[in-house]
Amino acid sequence: MIFLPRMALKNLFRYGRRTLITSTAIAIGIMAFIIVDSLLKGINDDSERNLIWYETGSAAFFNPEYWGDKDYLPLDRPVKESQSLIENLRSRNIEASPRIDFGGDLILYKDPFPEDGNLQVHLTAIDVDHDSDVFKIKSNVARGRYLEAGEDGLLMGQWLAKDLGAEVGYDVTVVTRTSGGYFQTLDLTIVGILESDNPVVNRYGMYLPLDTARYALDMEDMATGIYISLPRGSAETKTLAELAPLAEELDLSLLDWRVMGADFISLAETKESGSSIILFLVFLIAAVGISNTLLMSIFERVRELGMMRALGMKDGSIRALFLMEAAGIGLLGSFGGVALGGLIxxxxxxxxxxxxxxMEQGDMGYRISGIMYGTWDFSTFVTAFFIGIFMAVLVAWLPTRRALKLEIPDCLRF
Known part of the structure; x- marks a missing residue:
């Protein structure tokens, strides 16, 4: 029982150069797998977090007829008496904040902008005092300042501002419609430029005070949505279940971030499938390199294999010896790959x-504005470690099986 492992260990050192080359190929494959997996999972985690922090909150209350036509930004299907709902939620220790999403035509004049023009835009009216309880907009003001209640001020995403040639202090005009369908004009001054982790904010973001929008749009105490912040995980699911009767009682729809971000979730799942293919190809490329090296190693030792058979060593023992050597190479490669992957x-x-x-030039669908971070997933390290060993053993088994089919004289003449 001890003879075969000891002999396999000696062979690993006896063929040290070959062992080093093969284990290095395995290590590179393992390392590549860990790095790619880390980046892909990190991008997905950051995207989900930024979706919640800047667009959807954990969940939101809507008029039942609103969400189906949300792309048209209707104002005639609001949440009425929004303040009483917010007070109810806060009495349950749930942070809540109203928002009004509406569309308009942004009018630009050559002075001070580079040229005259107009642009269809999506504007969001936020509660200046409480929006930061749910969203992260307030902490993303890169130039200028945050909004003040009641002012005709505007926050603009930095990429949008750059495209328009806008700066803090510039005046813009927005032509929109009130909740009753009448045309309304808002003259707003850019008071701050936003630099966010979410590209949607940077590329399209335009925010103004809620009370200013309510007055202009005839919205009184109404909002298009009441957004809430909840802890992630099981507590989120439990709280949403507890809030469902309240939504039903008020004849409102309660949607969580997965429903509101369904387009992103669908895209992420599609990309995850593509990512799995990428990871498979990484391993496939590594497997080709490993198999080539191991095939050369085993076929170069066919005469040695024939000698062992001539001396009476059984085929099963020979096969076990070669597979132990392959497992040893896989073990060294896996250790190296995991170590290198962890360091990188x-x-x-x-x-x-x-x-x-x-990211600024094109939309990849992810909710990250530029910096892609990796993440730690120790299950990936464990999986990669054992796959490296398994792959080495599997690749060695096939040529060993073929070599054992040769007659002893053929092996000695190989």
Whole structure:
């Protein structure tokens, strides 16, 4: 029982160069798998978090007829008496804040903008005092200042501002319609430029005070949605279940972030399938390199295999010896790959990779504005470690089986 493992260990050192080359190929494959998996999971985690922090909150209350036509930004299907609902939620220790989403035509004049023009825009009216209880907009003001209640002020995403040539202090005009369908004009001054982790905010974001929008749009105490913040995990599910009767009592719809972000979730799931293919290809490429090295190793030792058979060693013992050697190579490669993957993952998690220039030029669908961070998933390290060993053993089994089919004289003449 001890003879075969000891002999396999000696062979690993006897063929040290070959062992080093093969284990290095395995290590590179394991390392690549860990890095790619870390980045893909990190992007997905950051995207979900930024979706909640900047767009959906944990969940929101809507008029039952609103969500089906949400893309048209209707104002005639609001949540009425929104303040009483918010007070009810806060009495349950749930942070809540109203918002009004509406569309308009942004009018720009050559002075001070580079040229005259107009643009269809999506505006969001926020509760200046309480929006930060649910969302992160307030902490993302890069230039200028945050909004003040009652002012004709506007916050604008930095990429949108850059495209328009807008700066803090510039005046803009927005032509929109009230909840009753009448045309209304809002003259707003840009008071702050936003630099957010969410590209949607940077590319399209325009925010104004809730009370200013309510007065202009004839919305009184109404809002298009009441957004809430909940802890992630089982507590979120439990709280949503407890709030369902309240929504039914008030004849409102309660939607969580997964429903509101269904387009993103669908895209993420599609990309996850594509990511799995990428990871498979990474391993496939590594397997080709490993198999080539192991095939050469085993076929170069066919004469040695024939000698062992001539001396009376059974085929099962020979097969076990070669597979033990392959497992040893896989073990060394897996250790090296996990170690290298962990070391490279440290800066990926702490500093990330800056793709801000690429993100600004095109929409990849993810909710990250430029820096891609990795993440720690120790199940991936464990999986990669054992797959490296299994792959080495599997690749060695096939040529060993073929070599054992040769007659002893053929082996000695090989």
């Amino acid at each position: 993952n440290i800066p990926l998690v702490n500093k990330g990779i800056d793709y801000s220039q690429i």
